[in-house]
Amino acid sequence: MIGPRSGSTWQGYAFVGPFVALYCFLLIYPLFMGIEISFNRADLFGNREFVGLENYRRLFADPIFHQAVATTFKLTLLIVPTLTVITLLLALALNRATRTAGVLRGVFFSSSVLSVTILTLIWRFVLTPDAGLIAKLLGVFGWEPIPFLSDPDLTVPALAIATVWWSLGLPMMLFLAGLQQIPGDIYEAAALDRASRWTTFWKVTLPSLRGVLILVIMLQTAAQLQIFGQAQLLTSGGPSGRSRPIVLYIYELAFGRWELGYAIAAAEVLFLLVLVITALQYWAVSRTKADR
Amino acid sequence: MSRGRDRISPVALVGLLIGAAIMVAPLVWTLLLSLKSNSELMRDSAAAFSPPYTLENYHAILAASLVPRWLLNSLIVSLGTTAGVLILCSLAGYGFARLQFPFRRTLLALVLIGLAIPEQAVILPRHQLFAQLGLHNSYPGLMLPGLVAPFGVFFMTQYFRAIPVELDEAAMLDGASRFTLFWKVLLPLTLPAQATLGVFTFLGSWNDYWWPLISATTSDRFTLTVGLASSQMNYAQTSGLGFLMAQAVFASIPILVVYVLFQKQIVRAMAGAAVR
Secondary structure, eight states: OOOTTOOOHHHHHHHHHHHHHHHIIIIIHHHHHHHHHTTEEEOTTSOEEEOTTHHHHHHHHOHHHHHHHHHHHHHHHHHHHHHHHHHHHHHHHHOBOSHHHHHHHHHHHHGGGSOHHHHHHHHHHHHOTTTOHHHHHHHHTTOOOOOTTTSTTTHHHHHHHHHHHHHSHHHHHHHHHHHHHSOHHHHHHHHHTTOOHHHHIIIIIHHHTHHHHHHHHHHHHHHHHTOOHHIIIIITTOSTTTTOOHHHHHHHHHHTSOOHHHHHHHHHHHHHHHHHHHHHHHHHHHHHHHHO | OOOBOSOOOHHHHHHHHHHHHHHHHHHHHHHHHHTSOHHHHHHOGGGGGSSOOOOHHHHHHHHHSSHHHHHHHHHHHHHHHHHHHHHHHHHHHHHHHHOOOTTHHHHHHHHHHGGGOOGGGTHHHHHHHHHHTTOTTSHHHHHHHHHOOHHHHHHHHHHHHTSOHHHHHHHHHTTOOHHHIIIIIIGGGGHHHHHHHHHHHHHHHHHOOHHHHHHOOSGGGOOHHHHHHHHHHTTTTSSOHHHHHHHHHHHHHHHHHHHHHTHHHHHHHHHHHHHO
């Protein structure tokens, strides 16, 4: 058969083969390899001893792991709603063709092209009490510097602030793209009905942005549950582990204590958490959709 | 809806300007610090607010530090990863969109499952695997994990599917081979998609931290992200504040250039993601 949607078997495999082979070798294989190692007492150097569910049992009794899970949830709950509301407001304000709006879109997006190490370099010297920008500005008024990076109650909010500053770009762009998709005649109809701006927002704009809103919340939740670099570099998880998220704990277990099996077990639990939480969000949303 | 042409209301404008100041202030502060001598900053970092300014920290970076080496490593790894992703994803995208072969659907489904697997679930076993293969502290070792881009395959498959099949039929009637058809006829049509996927892969690879952190352990193999992390970890003993901030500025220049040059692709890619 000679048709554009045909081709012989070997041709098909020649085209998809290279990617699929690499994909299986570097993603699927490590995935199962990880599950297997998590049932072993294993170190970084290949020593293994099968211990069944021992690593998982240890995790559920490990107070440091509990603390890391709590810290991760705290960070996620601080960052995701704040980020969602701010970027939605930014998109609503900047969804216009003026020059000012264009420049401001660029400004709010710019931070998101920076790497996490540049982010933390910048924010370390904004936040640190001895040399930081905030301390110097407070000093102008004769106020005491705030120990953002050492006060146990301030490290988590400090990480959240730096992360929000860093992450505005993508959700803002997503919301802007969503706003562009709303047909203009809906607004004309709303104007004919003499709907107030407030009503128009709640009855027209927000429902039309539903899809984007879900996408933003799910993407950000999955990203923040895996927060790592900021915590490692800005606070090292301290003081006394109060700002240590799960991935930082995994890193410390594997490369600080060489407990590879235990670290991978923690990573599998995190994997499950991310899957379950994003699936729950999706389920909750699709259910409310069915109700209407 | 076309973008509104009305001006931003005064209340919103005040809020936006405050927000913009918060966005810009840390960047300006970093730039000012990088332009001051280290000894002056040692006494009081507030010196950054007033002249004299100097380029000595930038000279120090170029003259005697590993930063240019890290920059080179980052360029090699990011460009290599980007080229690899574009080649692999274009081939696979075309295969999945246009060819018939056993297990096509199964394989595509398998690849799409990859979209739901976070890096955390594979990064440590992958580290073991690369140790066994002796791939750590090498360019292939840094690049290979980035080549596994299920999103890229999904993206390219969608793009090839959107191209009318009549084009293929016409080319086949002219006697073009399967590969000529792919290379000469269809691939040029996917250039916008290549640009979008390329920019995103480059940004992601350039800014990647977790993998190079554990794979590159000797300082001459560091990428910029890992190198800057190591500088800030032990900055107390070695470099001064001004020098450190000059590193941050120096390291952000290439990526800001990419951002300015490819703004359109970035925005278009976001728009595409939102429509889905």
